[in-house]
Amino acid sequence: MKNLTVLSRLQFRGSRPIPLYRKLSVHNKVLLIISLLTLLLGLLGVIAFQFGLKVHFIKEYKDNFQTVTDLLSNRLVPMVLIGDSAEVNRLLSEENQFYESILYMTVTDRNGNTLGQSSDQEEFSLQYPQQALGNTSNDKKNSQDIKSYDKNIMEMVSPIIHDGETIGAINILFSTSSMNTFIRRLMTLYLTVLGILVFIFFLTVRPFLRYITRPIITLTRIADEISLGNLDLDIFYGKHVNCWEIKECGHKDCAAHTNTAVQCWFVDGTPCEGYEPKFPEKLEGCQKCEVYKTHKGDEIVQLADSFQHMIYMLKTSRAELGKSYKFQRNMIQNSLIGVIATNEIGVIKIFNLVAENLTGYSESETIDKLTLNDFFPEEVAVKIKRPLIYDYGLVLRGFRPMESEITSKNKEQIPVRLSGINLYEGEEHLGNVFFFQDFREVKRLRQELIHSERLSATGQAVASISHSIKNILDGLLGGVYVYKKGSKIKSEMDAQKGWNMIEKNIDLISELVIDLLNFSKERKPILQKCDPKSIVEDVIKTMENKARNNNVVMTSEYEGNTDNVYLDSHGLYQCLMNLVSNAIDASPSGRTGHIILRLESRNGKGIIFEVSDDGIGINKEIQNELFRGMVSTKGSKGTGLGLLVVNKIISEHGGIIEVNSEENKGTCFRIWLPKSSNNNSDSRISGTL
């Protein structure tokens, strides 16, 4: 396609020859046309004049020779009647000699037979071989006729009449060379005068035409200047009229007052009465105004006025555009939000100060040189094309603020809060614009907040669990005391009782320590491919003994394909252990309690763990506080730490935990975990346990 374009360009390379006429300026064209017309008319005049002269002279000849033939015919009548050829010849010869211009004369009888001639026919034929002699037809004998054989020879036939009867005819061939010579000379003079006149006309009219076309040339140059962006031009055609001086209206606040840049009828919003406020609507009214009439000039002046108005409007528009551009550029450049805009193919076109400061690039290093991909992750180029707002059809493409990263000059990935909009003008894709904020501080503060919240929660936990620890300590002290007593009084039962107390409280303090560690530690879940079913089974196995001791029956249910799930198995085990332990502790006294562990896979979208019991339940007030602080329904046995640990682990998985409970009926904890891909897990296996 590219080659074809080049080829097609090559075909049109070079310029076709421009006709000379088109190269000429207007005044030269006018001159040329006038000159040609003058010449043409002159030539036509020559032809007409020549023709008129010829007609005039021929008439003269005819009249003259008519007189001659009239005289001759009177003298020839007797000769023709008797057929005296010799006399006729003699008479014709005499007459011929007398009239120089007569070349040859013949006389014919009524039958057309030649009776006589002025000279020997052969001699004449040698002198004028082309001429047809004595071929006068009978039909011409009855009337006078004149006929041209050559530019210099003419023939005239005149009848010889006797008693009203044509008895013969006189043919006269005469030379017109003297007439032709005269006409030629006259024409030469005429053409000379005509040439001189044309030349004088050319000399005198050319400057005049140049004067007429000068405004066009000037306006052309002005148009060229305008096209080059120069608007500081003054056009002086016609006299600028000052409306405030003519009308003396006294409106000093009028935009036309003292405005010499443009005439008042081009100025919008003049307070003149009865006029439309804006040009060109107001022009109709202005044309009746004395100011307009004072100024009104010819078409050139009007054209110049229009040019002046155009320049004024362009200046105004440019000033407004410049102001608008400066405002927008200032707004974008000094925006506290980073702005990067690209054209439709992703090349950087706008790069503001925040973007400069954040990335380390200068504006000149990026504009037209770098692309979208040099700054943002690949996903951004995809997300920017997604529909964002629908309102009876697609209105906007782009994406809402999200956490992303921007690549700096030294290839550092800086966290940003990024949003993007796809710019369209109708169907035309103009480009993309991205808005971003440095998220490092926010992230740091967020980390600090999380840390401080955790510290605060840990502090609260420490205070709260100190109570629990005191109980455990008392349990241990009690165990030791009872064991000692048993040993002292040799009571194996008491000693065993004391020992069991010690073991139980060691277990309790171990659990507490594990929960504390889990809660206070900064860690990311280590996602590994595992079978959640096995986690559930491990929990049931571990808690079996405690459940049995508390008269609780545990069962499990599985739904859907739960293979190939990426989880932090240790974290999930801890969560389920805590929930099951709570469920056992909440088991009703006096009857068998039931706990159901349910595992469900949602077609690859995630998995659900449920721990439900039919125990004492949790009242609404406590339910609302369950995951916020150290809340327990177990009195001194509980710290509330377990649920905080559960919540923390689930949050780290990006999951959700919810509780549904009714007092004295039971509680159900439901954990939803999203599906995590292997790639995701790889990127997240960076924490420590």
Add this chain to the structure above:
Amino acid sequence: MDYLKKENSGKRAVVIDDEEDLTTYFSTILEENGFSVKTANNAEDGEKLVREEPPDLICLDLLMPGRTGINLFLRLRRRDEPLRDIPLIIISGIKEQINVDWKDIVKRSQIRVPNGFIEKPVTPQRLMRVVNDVLNNPSQEVQLG
């Protein structure tokens, strides 16, 4: 401490704590010192024991599931409660206003404050010292801060 055994011989005590190990511990200490001890692991059972056979001493934990120790304490100290003069020792891990400001509740209720208060962890010596102080001087009240 054998003298204490004789002194306390025949005296009845009720120990109420949700933690079974602690009731065992405290009852063992008290029995060692001549008390006849009954234990309960929740407030309801404890109140029942107290009302069935009013003891000479009540040892009560404050934080318990269900009805709390504070609730039982307030009931036993009501103006119209015939058992309101039984010496009562609160044994709790609560020292200050962590979860429940029980001292404030007592002040606002305008009732007799507990005769004794022991903060966990409890050693046998501390328990018996407080028990004896309370029994020897039943009008003594805990100084609420």
